[in-house]
Amino acid sequence: GAVVSQHPSWVICKSGTSVKIECRSLDFQATTMFWYRQFPKQSLMLMATSNEGSKATYEQGVEKDKFLINHASLTLSTLTVTSAHPEDSSFYICSARWDRGNNEQFFGPGTRLTVL
Amino acid sequence: AQTVTQSQPEMSVQEAETVTLSCTYDTSESDYYLFWYKQPPSRQMILVIRQEAYKQQNATENRFSVNFQKAAKSFSLKISDSQLGDAAMYFCAFLSNYQLIWGAGTKLIIKP
Numbered sequence: 565g566a567v568v569s570q571h572p573s574w575v576i577c578k579s580g581t582s583v584k585i586e587c588r589s590l591d592f593q594a595t596t597m598f599w600y601r602q603f604p605k606q607s608l609m610l611m612a613t614s615n616e617g618s619k620a621t622y623e624q625g626v627e628k629d630k631f632l633i634n635h636a637s638l639t640l641s642t643l644t645v646t647s648a649h650p651e652d653s654s655f656y657i658c659s660a661r662w663d664r665g666n667n668e669q670f671f672g673p674g675t676r677l678t679v680l
Numbered sequence: 681a682q683t684v685t686q687s688q689p690e691m692s693v694q695e696a697e698t699v700t701l702s703c704t705y706d707t708s709e710s711d712y713y714l715f716w717y718k719q720p721p722s723r724q725m726i727l728v729i730r731q732e733a734y735k736q737q738n739a740t741e742n743r744f745s746v747n748f749q750k751a752a753k754s755f756s757l758k759i760s761d762s763q764l765g766d767a768a769m770y771f772c773a774f775l776s777n778y779q780l781i782w783g784a785g786t787k788l789i790i791k792p
Contacts, residue, residue, distance in 0.1 A: 596778060602723075607771060607782045655723060659780075667713055667775055671725035 567591055568660050570672035577648055578680055585643045585675045587658030593638040594660035598669065599631070602655045614641040638663075648679045682707045682776045686783035693762045694791050700747075701757045701786045703772030709733075713775040716746070716757045719785075720768040728770070731755065764790050 567590040577583050587597055595616045600608040612633050613621045620633035630652075632644040641660075645652050655676050659669040683706045693699035705714070716728040731739045731748050738746050743763075747756045759766055767790045772783040 598779070607784050608725075608780075610779060613779065657723075657725065659725075661778060667778065668715075668727065668730065669780060673722070673724045 566662060566668075566670045568658065568670045568672040570658055570675050572675060573673060574676040574678075576678045576680060579649050580647055582644055582646045583648055583677060585645075585656055585658075585677075587641045587643070587660065587672050589639045589660040589662075589670070592660070592662045592664070592670075594641075595638060595663050596661045597635060597641040598659045598661070599633060599641070599643050600657040600659070602657060602674075604655075608657060611643075616641075645677065648677070650679045653677055653679045682709075682774055682781045684772055684774050684781050684783040686772055686786050688786045689784070690787045690789065692789040692791055693759075695762055695764060697762055698758060698760045699762055699788065701759075701770050701772075701788070703755045703757070703783055705753050705755065705772070705774050705781075707753070707774065707776070709776065714746075714748070714755045715773045715775065715780070716744070716755075717771045717773060718766075718768045719771065720765075725771075729757065759788075762790050764792060766790055 569588045571586045597614040599611045611626045614633045614635040616635045622628045635641040657674045658672045685704045712733045714731045718726045718728050729741045743760045745758050769785045771785045774781040
């Protein structure tokens, strides 16, 4: 149990286009999901906390108009990178906090975004 | 602000030997959770072990165990009988207000 999926696993897009990444908790409900960005050989950087039915909370320095987050249901959060540029190329990871769990976060497999 | 420090960017160990990865943290909270995560080349984050601060007993999961020293704010991970599949990045993390605070990671190399 406690599986989190991400789709797509990798995506290549042209500069200026928008890309949507989905994060789903497959077998549990998650009121709260998290979006991270990871640069090569570095740790995870929290971008935002996604809350079902309300606006996401963004970390300092993360442009909310650039990285749109929607958490429309208890099992799905989406991250849309708008007007993507090469500097947005990165590995994006989501995690979901099980509502009935003990504060553990379950991680998706990540999405590698390359912007040409 | 809470911080997590992993002072070993890279560690190597001979297969079947034991290795200890260090982690220290800083917090003013008295009740919290600490985690060790493994990130293999696939980049999927895998929970290795968790420790609840109010529990004095060190957590153990098969070949993985921790040395939790609350007063010293230290949370080291010991891997016994190292296997080739243990090769990965290991991240120490502190849970604060439902958010994870991450260390910089330690790359573990297993020598056959």
